[in-house]
Amino acid sequence: MTAIGSPIRVAIVDDQALVRAGFRMVLEAEAGIEVVGEAVDGRTAIALAGAREIDVMLMDVRMPGVDGIAATEAIVASARPTRVIVLTTFDLDEYAFAALRAGASGFLLKDVRPAELLAAIRTVHTGDAALAPRVIRRMIDLFAADLPARDGDRAGTTTDELDTLTPREREVLVAVAQGRSNSEIAETFFLSESTVKTHVGRLLQKLAARDRVQLVIFAYEHDLLPGTSSPGG
Missing domain, CATH: 3.40.50.2300 (Response regulator)
Known part of the structure; x- marks a missing residue:
């Protein structure tokens, strides 16, 4: 956990440079949040989490090589205090829900509004969960049985x-x-x-x-x- 008054350290993981740039622009415009790194796939995300002090990692799911599920599981299982928010384009993405089961602290869609993304980062940083309400029912429909x-x-x-x-x-x-x-x-x-x-x-x-x-x-x-x-x- 960051010291009181220190910015929340965030990393962005996505194989698309345009997506990373968009999230970085939103985050860097916000006081109290610092972007401390980027990764293009799960393998580099795991390495980044091991090398840097990261509070919250925004994690894409579908990436080449090591995907977001495996990366989330490895990061959460490590001794590092990094929390993971899964971001996906698909509200019926079974892989994204699997990432929640792997230990992610949040699940959002990539079309999330900037204010909602920032609120989710702060929520997860405090130890709470951030689940997009509109995908909760989808999750239940797919997995409750x-x-x-x-x-x-x-x-x-x-x-x-x-x-x-x-x-x-x-x-x-x-x-x-x-x-x-x-x-x-x-x-x-x-x-x-x-x-x-x-x-x-x-x-x-x-x-x-x-x-x-x-x-x-x-x-x-x-x-x-x-x-x-x-x-x-």
Whole structure:
């Protein structure tokens, strides 16, 4: 983590020079963010993460040689504190979702607005997740059915798990599933961010979820969002 007052150090990974230049232009115009390197594929991204102090890496998925999935997995598994935001052109890109499973902290589309990109970088830098709301449903449609079954009868464990949640925890779970950050949830429910983090931590523990992505899947799979139904349901 960068020292208080220091700029967030960002690296850009994409095999297209024009894309890298576009992101660099947006980032360098923003106070508090410093572009510290670029890479053209996963192999050079891994090397860059090992050689430089990088807080957040913007990672393309489809690149020649070592792709963004393998690079994300290697970088996250290393001792370096670099967090990865996956960027892709395709909102149905299975490879991008696989990168989330590999440990990426965020998933955005390349047509993201500059303000949203900058907000996502800051969100991920604080340890939160940044998931584009419009692709969350796509992720659930593609992968919820492939989640490993939990031990015991699913219907029974579902009831037990939901019964352990307080009304506030259910509200926070729904907000997480809608792609809101901790700061947005805090503003919605008039809570402090530390209180929201406590609620999220309890949700992860009670639902035996690894991360926020699994909380999203749980919420959609169990019809907890208004106007939605479970994938395949």
